[in-house]
Amino acid sequence: MATALEERAAALERLRSETFDLMVVGAGIIGARVALEAALTGARVALVEARDFGGATSSASSKLVHGGLRYLQLYDFALVREAHRERRMLQERLAPHLVRPLTFLLPVFRGAPHGAPTVAAGMLTYAALSGFRHSSISMVGASGARQLVPSLRTERLVAAAVFQDAQTHDSRLVLATVAAAKRAGAVVANHLPITGLETAGGRLAAGCAGDLLIRSRAVVNAAGPWVDQVRRLEDPAAEPMARLSKGVHVVLDLPAEHWGAALTTPLPGGRVTFAAPWEGMLLLGTTDTEYSGDPGLVRAEPEEVRTVLGEAAVALPAQVLARDRVRYSFAGLRVLPRGGGSTARTHREELMETGPAGMVSVAGGKLTTHRQIAVRVLRRLEAFRGARPTSDPLPGAGPLPPRPASVPPETWSHLTHLYGTEVLEVLGGGDGTPIHPSGPDVWAQVEYAVDREWALTVEDVLRRRTTVEVRGLATPEVRQAVAATLGERGVFKTVDES
Ligand SMILES: Cc1cc2nc3c(=O)[nH]c(=O)nc-3n(C[C@H](O)[C@H](O)[C@H](O)COP(=O)(O)OP(=O)(O)OC[C@H]3O[C@@H](n4cnc5c(N)ncnc54)[C@H](O)[C@@H]3O)c2cc1C
Numbered sequence: 001m002a003t004a005l006e007e008r009a010a011a012l013e014r015l016r017s018e019t020f021d022l023m024v025v026g027a028g029i030i031g032a033r034v035a036l037e038a039a040l041t042g043a044r045v046a047l048v049e050a051r052d053f054g055g056a057t058s059s060a061s062s063k064l065v066h067g068g069l070r071y072l073q074l075y076d077f078a079l080v081r082e083a084h085r086e087r088r089m090l091q092e093r094l095a096p097h098l099v100r101p102l103t104f105l106l107p108v109f110r111g112a113p114h115g116a117p118t119v120a121a122g123m124l125t126y127a128a129l130s131g132f133r134h135s136s137i138s139m140v141g142a143s144g145a146r147q148l149v150p151s152l153r154t155e156r157l158v159a160a161a162v163f164q165d166a167q168t169h170d171s172r173l174v175l176a177t178v179a180a181a182k183r184a185g186a187v188v189a190n191h192l193p194i195t196g197l198e199t200a201g202g203r204l205a206a207g208c209a210g211d212l213l214i215r216s217r218a219v220v221n222a223a224g225p226w227v228d229q230v231r232r233l234e235d236p237a238a239e240p241m242a243r244l245s246k247g248v249h250v251v252l253d254l255p256a257e258h259w260g261a262a263l264t265t266p267l268p269g270g271r272v273t274f275a276a277p278w279e280g281m282l283l284l285g286t287t288d289t290e291y292s293g294d295p296g297l298v299r300a301e302p303e304e305v306r307t308v309l310g311e312a313a314v315a316l317p318a319q320v321l322a323r324d325r326v327r328y329s330f331a332g333l334r335v336l337p338r339g340g341g342s343t344a345r346t347h348r349e350e351l352m353e354t355g356p357a358g359m360v361s362v363a364g365g366k367l368t369t370h371r372q373i374a375v376r377v378l379r380r381l382e383a384f385r386g387a388r389p390t391s392d393p394l395p396g397a398g399p400l401p402p403r404p405a406s407v408p409p410e411t412w413s414h415l416t417h418l419y420g421t422e423v424l425e426v427l428g429g430g431d432g433t434p435i436h437p438s439g440p441d442v443w444a445q446v447e448y449a450v451d452r453e454w455a456l457t458v459e460d461v462l463r464r465r466t467t468v469e470v471r472g473l474a475t476p477e478v479r480q481a482v483a484a485t486l487g488e489r490g491v492f493k494t495v496d497e498s
């Protein structure tokens with residue numbers, strides 16, 4: 001088998017020498033799916049990512065695969081219906097290992113923005129928009145609510161609604177999609193920024209990554225928060241189409257009592273604060289504030305972490321939210337259409353535009369509906385007018401092999417969630433020595449990340465291919481050891497970028 005270095009050299013050589021039908025700029029979840037859908041039509045496709053696959057918004061989401069209850073208050077019924085359909089497709093067929101059902105509890109407190117009858121009516125609409133499939137709903141009192149979420153504050157609780165949605169590991173979903181695109185024939189490369197675009201006869205003809213020229217008959221710009229920067233490579237006079245809104249999340253220790261549901265609590269102004277069990281921890285989110293800085297520098301600031309903890313306190317007691325329970329925090333950027341109004345009240349559908357030389361730019365939308373967005377993008381291009389969403393299972397989807405006796409059940413459960421059917425290839429015959437004694441990730445994942453999953457930096461391994469960093473376990477010793485593994489394999493970027 002070719003080494004990681006040989007694979008990368010071969011991919012760069014193909015980018016240099018072939019002419020593509022489509023080049024996709026940006027490999028978040030949208031770009032990755034555009035590349036996959038296009039490659040499945042038999043087209044020659046190049047997928048080029050400036051940082052890491054899923055390295056921006058698509059690893060900083062709330063991890064929900066959901067109908068989007070909050071869009072009901074914007075009367076965005078079509079979006080909710082489509083999202084429900086896509087949730088089912090991901091959960092049942094495309095990636096059941098990565099997209100799992102999650103029960104939600106929506107508490108109604110005295111003085112809340114919506115009373116219990118309004119919430120009950122909203123729930124009924126939400127379930128109806130899913131065709132009453134996978135969306136069983138009920139209203140419960142304080143004791144029913146605490147059975148599901150034992151930590152819930154009930155002093156001012158009037159009632160609570162229970163409903164179903166789903167949750168994922170967002171960056172691994174991107175990686176599975178990139179792997180599928182590659183298996184369908186696409187040439188994929190991360191850490192390769194597109195720095196220029198060339199035209200011939202007024203139409204786009206090539207992209208430049210430094211001095212590497214990638215010839216392509218069509219280009220999709222799926223650069224997320226950088227969408228306007230890439231648009232200006234085609235048309236320096238292009239007016240911006242996007243504005244950015246920052247969302248901060250905080251990861252904490254999960255309380256010892258079993259949580260049978262996630263919490264989503266409406267806040268004044270149309271936002272919600274949520275608290276969801278995720279990867280054995282508690283994920284809280286999220287803020288929603290205008291952002292105008294460099295997208296590459298977005299960070300969770302201490303005061304934003306305090307805001308997230310403060311808003312969660314509406315539904316959770318102080319001991320659950322204590323500062324010493326915080327393990328990690330991260331920030332992402334929503335891409336919204338330009339124009340006035342609060343970012344919380346803005347519709348979350350994708351932005352799409354075709355530029356003067358034929359480049360189709362896309363940004364925004366939802367992780368949940370990425371498959372439909374990808375096809376809507378492709379249909380804007382002459383060569384892909386007839387594209388229809390495909391539904392082949394992603395790598396890892398399918399019946400799991402039996403657990404080898406040498407692998408502890410917790411390790412097996414963690415690895416089968418992240419890798420599905422490919423778990424034995426990841427383990428490579430080993431039993432799984434932990435990367436950090438307090439976490440479920442194992443060393444075999446590091447080797448797999450470098451050899452098979454295009455990891456080129458310590459951050460690629462610890463933040464997006466494993467769960468080490470989000471657990472707050474990326475200690476200097478762990479980083480050093482991972483850097484040594486990268487170095488042993490001769491991978492060119494052994495220096496952490498963060
Ligand atoms: C705080 C927050 C919470 C969210 N929660 C949810 C949720 O729970 N559920 C849900 O369904 N959706 C959610 N979303 C929305 C969802 O995360 C996004 O819609 C989705 O991730 C967007 O993916 P993308 O591929 O368009 O962008 P990105 O993931 O940002 O990908 C764009 C990529 O383009 C690359 N790029 C930029 N410039 C260049 C260049 N010049 N050359 C090459 N590559 C380039 C970037 O490096 C980046 O990797 C959330 C979003 C935010 C911000």
